[in-house]
Amino acid sequence: MNEELTRLGSPAQRSVDERQVPSRFRFENTTPRGKCVSINGTGIPRSSSDQTREVTSLPKQHCPRKDPDSRSEDQDCGAIDCRTPYTQTSSSTMLQLPITQFLDMCSAGRAKWKEIKRQERKASKMPAPLKSFPLFPKLPTEIRxxxxxxxxxxxxxxxxxxxxxxxxxxxxxxxxxxxxxxxxxxxxxxxxxxxxxxxxxxxxxxxxxxxxxxxxxxxxxxxxxxxxxxxxxxxxxxxxxxxxxxxxxxxxxxxxxxxxxxxxxxxxxxxxxxxxxxxxxxxxxxxxxxxxxxxxxxxxxxxxxxxxxxxxxxxxxxxxxxxxxxxxxxxxxxxxxxxxxxxxxxxxxxxxxxxxxxxx
Known part of the structure; x- marks a missing residue:
């Protein structure tokens, strides 16, 4: 069993095994340093040293940047809400987030989306017609x-x-x-x-x-x-x-x-x-x-x-x-x-x- 773990842990073997990861969960080393690529609508930072690896979708409202100092503020990576402030986190660290923290991030995004939809539905509903107008008798006689x-x-x-x-x-x-x-x-x-x-x-x-x-x-x-x-x-x-x-x-x-x-x-x-x-x-x-x-x-x-x-x-x-x-x-x-x-x-x-x- 130790030999099997050693074999799977070798860089060469990981490179071979990760070829079988579906294309929607991996990206190639074809983007220059400091650029973002979009996977399932989410901007993922990459560097020249990153290899093809399995990634998980992140919330759409942020664009994580690996090296924000290397690009101008008005440079758009094409991801959703590119200029939204985001806590600096490397791709390696983000891929190693605990599953509970990742689920919390997804839940927060869904909760915000539901709140927006709820407010839209509330705004679109017409108020119910009034069945009574208690203030009418208080109007001046001429207006009545x-x-x-x-x-x-x-x-x-x-x-x-x-x-x-x-x-x-x-x-x-x-x-x-x-x-x-x-x-x-x-x-x-x-x-x-x-x-x-x-x-x-x-x-x-x-x-x-x-x-x-x-x-x-x-x-x-x-x-x-x-x-x-x-x-x-x-x-x-x-x-x-x-x-x-x-x-x-x-x-x-x-x-x-x-x-x-x-x-x-x-x-x-x-x-x-x-x-x-x-x-x-x-x-x-x-x-x-x-x-x-x-x-x-x-x-x-x-x-x-x-x-x-x-x-x-x-x-x-x-x-x-x-x-x-x-x-x-x-x-x-x-x-x-x-x-x-x-x-x-x-x-x-x-x-x-x-x-x-x-x-x-």
Missing amino acids: MMIWDLSLEARTVEIQWTETRGFFTRVPTPNVLRVCQDSRSAVKPKYPLCFGNVIYPPSTAFNFSLDTIYVDQDLQHQALHFLASLSAEEIAKIRHLAIDHYLNLDFEIGGDIEYDLMEAYRKLASNLPSLREYRLVHNLGYCIDLDIREGSGPMELYEEWPMGVWMQHCCDPENVHYDDERYICEEHDLPDAGEATAGLKVPKMGCMWGWRPIKK
Whole structure:
């Protein structure tokens, strides 16, 4: 056994045995003195007297230098963090480090890497939305009222009629009226009860600045009655009016007198001093040839087909044309308003699509 140890300990035999060390764990004597070579991404110092030997990967954050005085400070060896201060240690001593000390060095590097990643994840996480704002009641009254006003949304208020209720709507009242007493008191003056008469009291909360009055085809039997029931104050404040396109038909009463309802509403629009928008609504639910289903909720107005309609319709190739580097289906084009808006001087007027979204 002593002879075997003597044989393995001889320089010549070590030179032969170390040839079988994998290439990733050894380096050749081809680098000038004072330079660093990179093994597995780690800079390892070498000298001209070093022979091929087995080495172990060192932490990437330092570049050990055998002779730092023999090179300038701005000379880069190509290793990671070359200029990081490092305790001077010869390659022979480093290769002879106890395994526990080496593992401690690796553990320290991994711990630092994990800490950096943890901080990155913490910085990337968005804070959870607040479920309450305790300081809101302490804000000045003027600021609170401004915040409540900004939370208001425009609605399309479809007018309906029954013999027991008169004119009313099934469109829900704004949520801000039901949040709390502070919000209700702030916006309630903007939603007066409207559209009543001497028989039926007003019951529709309506915001003249935001909401749009929508007269559907189902109201055609009471369309003139609705016009006659509007008060002078309501006529002066109406700013947005939308009429179903199918009202543009002659409506016979008793078979003797004909009323052009669309003409009647056009005359109404010309006498509304505050009117800013007048729309003709083409209800997609009435397009039998398109086979488009709709829900039973409030009507919503669109300038383009909503996604719920797109998913139901397959365009006929005969109706598709190429325009402005895209394919357009003629069935998606809004019709022209024609004579329905002739003579009106309203900032916004024309046609829009109407559809009742399907609730999921």
